[in-house]
Amino acid sequence: MRPPSSTASGAFIAASSPNGIGSNEVLLETKNISLAFKGVTALSGVTFDVRKSEICALIGPNGAGKSSLLNVINGIYRAQSGEIVFDGRHFRKMTPIDAARRGIGRTFQHNELSPRLSALDNVLTGLASRGKTTSCENAFRIGRDRAERQHFLALAEKVVAFLGLQKHVHKSVSTLPYGIQKRVDLARALVSEPKLLLLDEPMAGMNQDEKQDMRGIVSEVNSRFGTTIVLIEHDIGIVMQLAHHIVVLDYGRKIADGTPEQVRNNADVIKAYLGENYGRD
Amino acid sequence: MDLFLQTLVAGLLAGVMYSSVALGFVLIYQASGVFNFAQGSMVLLTALTYVSFVETGAPFWLALLAVLAVMVVCAVFIERLILRPLANRNPMVLFVATLGLSYIIQGAAQLAMGTDVHMLDLGIADDSVQIGNLSLSKFDLFATATAIVLVAVISFVFNRTRIGISLRAVADDVVAAQSIGIQLPRIWRIVWSVAGFVALAAGLLWGARQGVQFSLTLSALKALPVLIIGGFSSMPGAIIAGLLVGATESLADFYLGPLVQGSVSTWFAYILALLFLLIRPTGLFGERAIERV
Numbered sequence: 089m090r091p092p093s094s095t096a097s098g099a100f101i102a103a104s105s106p107n108g109i110g111s112n113e114v115l116l117e118t119k120n121i122s123l124a125f126k127g128v129t130a131l132s133g134v135t136f137d138v139r140k141s142e143i144c145a146l147i148g149p150n151g152a153g154k155s156s157l158l159n160v161i162n163g164i165y166r167a168q169s170g171e172i173v174f175d176g177r178h179f180r181k182m183t184p185i186d187a188a189r190r191g192i193g194r195t196f197q198h199n200e201l202s203p204r205l206s207a208l209d210n211v212l213t214g215l216a217s218r219g220k221t222t223s224c225e226n227a228f229r230i231g232r233d234r235a236e237r238q239h240f241l242a243l244a245e246k247v248v249a250f251l252g253l254q255k256h257v258h259k260s261v262s263t264l265p266y267g268i269q270k271r272v273d274l275a276r277a278l279v280s281e282p283k284l285l286l287l288d289e290p291m292a293g294m295n296q297d298e299k300q301d302m303r304g305i306v307s308e309v310n311s312r313f314g315t316t317i318v319l320i321e322h323d324i325g326i327v328m329q330l331a332h333h334i335v336v337l338d339y340g341r342k343i344a345d346g347t348p349e350q351v352r353n354n355a356d357v358i359k360a361y362l363g364e365n366y367g368r369d
Numbered sequence: 370m371d372l373f374l375q376t377l378v379a380g381l382l383a384g385v386m387y388s389s390v391a392l393g394f395v396l397i398y399q400a401s402g403v404f405n406f407a408q409g410s411m412v413l414l415t416a417l418t419y420v421s422f423v424e425t426g427a428p429f430w431l432a433l434l435a436v437l438a439v440m441v442v443c444a445v446f447i448e449r450l451i452l453r454p455l456a457n458r459n460p461m462v463l464f465v466a467t468l469g470l471s472y473i474i475q476g477a478a479q480l481a482m483g484t485d486v487h488m489l490d491l492g493i494a495d496d497s498v499q500i501g502n503l504s505l506s507k508f509d510l511f512a513t514a515t516a517i518v519l520v521a522v523i524s525f526v527f528n529r530t531r532i533g534i535s536l537r538a539v540a541d542d543v544v545a546a547q548s549i550g551i552q553l554p555r556i557w558r559i560v561w562s563v564a565g566f567v568a569l570a571a572g573l574l575w576g577a578r579q580g581v582q583f584s585l586t587l588s589a590l591k592a593l594p595v596l597i598i599g600g601f602s603s604m605p606g607a608i609i610a611g612l613l614v615g616a617t618e619s620l621a622d623f624y625l626g627p628l629v630q631g632s633v634s635t636w637f638a639y640i641l642a643l644l645f646l647l648i649r650p651t652g653l654f655g656e657r658a659i660e661r662v
Binding site for chain 2: 162164183184185187188189193194196200201202203204205209210212213214216217218219223226227228229233237240276277280
């Protein structure tokens with residue numbers, strides 16, 4: 089039950105082959121990030137770069153620390169050591185608000201949307217950090233609130249149309265199918281036009297058709313808007329098609345970092361991620 | 370029949386008072402998952418501050434604005450000194466913090482403004498008006514009108530404005546709300562300010578009825594069964610449960626009172642709440658499990 093025409097998914101798939109990356113400029117550096125929870129190590133000394141306008145995939149077995157790493161990048165977790173360089177600025181600690189303001193958008197593994205709000209209202213919350221009006225103006229819809237609301241509504245409608253969500257906008261999110269909820273989550277992250285988009289398993293729980301649709305969308309976001317994307321995904325087939333750059337984690341350590349081709353042939357990756365017997369038969 | 374109707378309507382109107390206190394609890398519970406034990410103290414604080422201003426000769430509107438300002442200042446301090454350092458902690462930690470806050474507010478209010486019982490005159494005589502066969506208290510009708518306006522304003526802000534959308538997003542998922550750039554401190558300050566305004570309305574209504582004194586903090590205890598029946602996270606629930614408690618209390622007093630030879634209304638609401646806990650623990654409109662408290 090997907091709307092194939094509404095998102096022009098044909099065009100997406102055509103545009104989705106990972107060509108060369110436009111820029112060599114680095115947008116995000118994580119340097120020596122270590123994170124532990126009450127003595128249990130989640131990440132140890134993870135260092136990698138993400139270049140501007142590339143799609144970087146984080147892969148690794150369950151519990152490898154992928155989600156933790158995303159959470160450190162947008163400040164939900166505070167790393168015990170290491171630093172993050174985003175867009176030329178160094179951060180010992182990032183807060184989620186800071187991250188959002190500086191242009192880091194994200195989606196969540198388990199659609200952390202507001203179930204009772206409509207899809208459109210959920211998308212509008214993605215613009216909260218862009219507001220210039222005061223709480224008082226917002227609360228009573230006075231002063232500059234009207235103009236800003238119209239402006240935000242227009243932005244939200246643009247994203248909604250881009251993701252083919254028009255016919256779902258006024259429905260409350262809890263009534264929407266899972267795949268559509270995933271798109272609403274993406275729309276909420278996209279509406280603020282982030283420089284860096286963090287996607288935590290955007291295709292989890294989807295069937296093959298829905299996955300291909302989502303792959304097309306992610307690719308289109310990257311090629312049309314030049315948005316740099318860091319995504320976590322378990323489906324290796326999709327990752328190989330989509331990513332320009334792959335970072336592999338295992339037990340909180342980085343075990344490989346390179347192009348899909350390099351990672352595919354890396355012995356450690358084959359052992360840790362794909363299993364000992366991979367490629368023998 | 371007239372007598373039954375009379376008792377019922379009087380009870381419903383009294384129930385509005387319960388709803389007004391319960392509403393303050395629901396606001397804060399919705400936006401931060403905290404059962405704010407200090408709501409009762411806030412009711413006392415607002416009434417005491419209002420009376421203190423009025424006693425210096427300030428007119429009604431000026432005193433009202435002054436109390437609103439005091440509540441906003443309180444909200445800013447509470448957010449900075451209590452909520453922010455304890456953010457993302459277990460709800461029980463926050464609950465205990467509000468318990469401490471309750472004593473601080475009570476102590477500070479009485480230290481600054483004394484422990485005397487003050488009279489609070491809103492200028493509405495507690496006469497009765499005749500509507501059909503019913504004779505209703507003018508004051509109760511005024512209280513009802515106030516509560517309706519309050520609920521209408523809060524509903525508008527919560528459902529029809531961007532700030533309301535942000536409030537609800539925070540209520541549903543704090544981590545996600547932060548990640549998309551909603552400023553939690555700002556939301557908390559707003560919610561606690563609004564809860565302060567609600568406390569003001571409740572403080573004035575209760576204060577005018579009972580005199581402004583320490584026992585106003587106990588209004589919080591009356592709100593507890595209302596919250597259990599209505600559900601901690603539902604504003605309509607708080608209103609309906611308040612009315613229900615008011616009505617059943619009044620009817621029980623009238624019909625059961627003579628049988629047990631004593632006042633039923635002191636305990637009836639709690640028995641009702643107990644029944645709800647057994648049969649429908651999330652309350653009439655509650656969405657989250659009560660263990661979250």
